[in-house]
Amino acid sequence: MSLEISQRARLGLAAATLALVAGGAGYGIAHLSGSEVPAMQSADTGRKALYWYDPMVPTQHFDKPGKSPFMDMQLVPKYADEGGGEAPGVRIDPATAQTLGMRIVAARRGELASSLTATGTIDFNQRNVAIVQTRSAGFVQRVYGRAPGDVVRAGTPLADLLIPEWGGAQAEFLAVRRTGNAALTQAARQRLMLLGMPSGTIASVERGGRPHNVVTIATPIGGVIKTLDVRAGMTMSAGQTLAEVNGLGTVWLNAAVPEAIAGSLKPGQAVQAALAAFPGETLSGRVSAILPTTQADSRTLTVRIELPNRGGRLRPGMFATVSFGGATQPALLVPSEALIRTGKRTLVMLALDKGRYRPAEVQAGREAGGDTEILAGLREGEKIIASGQFLIDSEASLSGIAARPIGGAASTTTPARPAASLYETVGKIEQITANSVTLSHQPVPAIGWPAMTMTFQLPDARVARGLKTGDRVRFGFDQAPAGPTVRRMAKVVGK
Incomplete structure (x- = not known):
């Protein structure tokens, strides 16, 4: 059964709406003359009143008419024949609904595409790193004027090292080679390799017939010199790091995604990135990894995206906006503006027949393009208020009308109270x-x-x-x- 708003309550709602629109321009409840109230109440003559109440305090009941002790207004009767077996709801006449600017839409099936956007920064690809070390102890004879931050190509020389141990081993190798004994020559060559001598240096010793105890250290890959710890005259021990080089063929884009919406992302998902450094240009990439830790201060997860870096234009530290694409999925949709979020639950205002309205609890899902997915609590085709629903929800709350629970979407009647x-x-x-x-x-x-x-x-x-x-x-x-x-x-x- 439904609760019908009295004529005075309806005019009160309309007047309150006009007061909001007018912004204090003089319109409001003050324009309702006292002579109108008796006329509105007299229309219900002959009906049996169960009790009287103040529309602003509907839970307080009185056994006879009179003036409300809470507000400067007459008490409103509650009649026994109100509702007629209908489902509970607030009744609004069409004129009042038009005054409130209500817009009614139906829940519909549609496609909802993923439209998650996040920000991120370009970083080095930590999988493309080369560490340059000495293989034997020696002395730095010459450096080639490189510095950290330099962009170099593969094979770029960094320093010349004099390695005395290699000179003696190479002289022994040449002496054994002159004997013509193939087995001894192979054993001597193997010793040079175990000393850390590159195969190219060994071949050069064989061709020239003389020792080469000075070796040039070069970068094995192209990229950026991140560290360079070699100076002329230094003594280097075996295994000491001379330089670290990071490749630039690909870079990482680390995007910070709020943990509340990161659950829909998957490795391999396509993304689009727009960089502030290149306005109007969009780069395509894929999610390579979702890091397992959450940033405690920002409550975000780091999503790693690998981007090709043709020409080396993408530099670590650049800012980017990332759009995570995804296939559209069928969903039950309502306008996002129709949702009433109370903090504890989410409601919509159902539009029933004969001008009745009732709140219903729903479970909301994804949101995109002004639409929100409804996971539970609503059926396809059910009509709801898309705008102007807050005043109706307030009236339903004041009238004590309970919201339809999520599990009650398939029923149009309210079960008996236990x-x-x-x-x-x-x-x-x-x-x-x-x-x-x-x-x-x-x-x-x-x-x-x-x-x-x-x-x-x-x-x-x-x-x-x-x-x-x-x-x-x-x-x-x-x-x-x-x-x-x-x-x-x-x-x-x-x-």
Whole structure:
């Protein structure tokens, strides 16, 4: 059953809306004349009132009409025939709906593409690194004027080293070679290789017939010299690092992705990168790895993207904007503006038949292009309010209308309240009929009711069997859409 907003409440909503639009220009509730209220209330003459309430404090019920103790306005009656067996909801007439600027759309099936965007920076490809070391102890005779940060090609000389140990071993090799003994010559050649002598140097010794104890150290790959620890006159030990060279054929783009949305990314996913250094140009790459650690200060994951670096234009430290593409996936979609996010849950306002509206809880998923995916709580074709829903949601909250739970999307009726959730108090029977009972009862702290006299629905006459006017009873009731309804009642013996 539904709760119908009284004419005064509807005009109050419309006036509040006009006040917001006018921005203090003099429009508002003050324009409602006092003569209008009696005329609006008189239209309901002849209907049976269950109780009266203040629309601004709907949980407080009164047993007779009058002025509200909370606001400077008349109490509004709640009638027994409101709802007519309909599902709970707020009723808004079309004129008021138009004044509120409500727009109604239907939940639809559609394609939702991934549109995650993040920022990142260019870094060296740490898999393309060469470490230049000495293979034997020696002395630095000459350096070639290189410095850290220089971009060099493969084979670029760095320094000349004099290695005395190689001179003696090469002289022995040449002496053995002159004997003509192939086995001894091969053994002597093997000794030169074990001393760390490059095969090219050994071949040069064989061709020239004289020792070469000065060797030129060169870069094995092209790239950037990251470190260079060699100076003329230095003494070098075996295995000492002379330089570190990082290749530039490919670079890494490290993008910082919030952990809340990083779950949809996968290695191998295609990406598009736009660099501030090259406006209007888009680079294509793929996710090579998602690093296993999360940055504690920013709550982001680092996504590593490998990009080709043709011409060496991409330099470490450059800033980039990354768009993670993905295949579109079918989803149930609603406009993102239709969602009401309370912090604890997400709601939409259902548009039911006959101008009724009711909140429904939903589970939201991905968002792209102004649409949001609904994972649960809504069916295809159900109509919701896309704009102007916040005032209706406020009215539903004030009227005590519960949101449809996520599991209730397949049902249009509200299940009966279990007995465990009944509100209990003690009261005196003032009047009893076949369908109702009027009780002067004590306060009900669970729902903020004070002590008062009011009429409750009595759906089953057996609940009041054996009871009469004047009896003191303990009763349990719930707040059904038709109004407060007594579910059980027993006579209290004694004081």
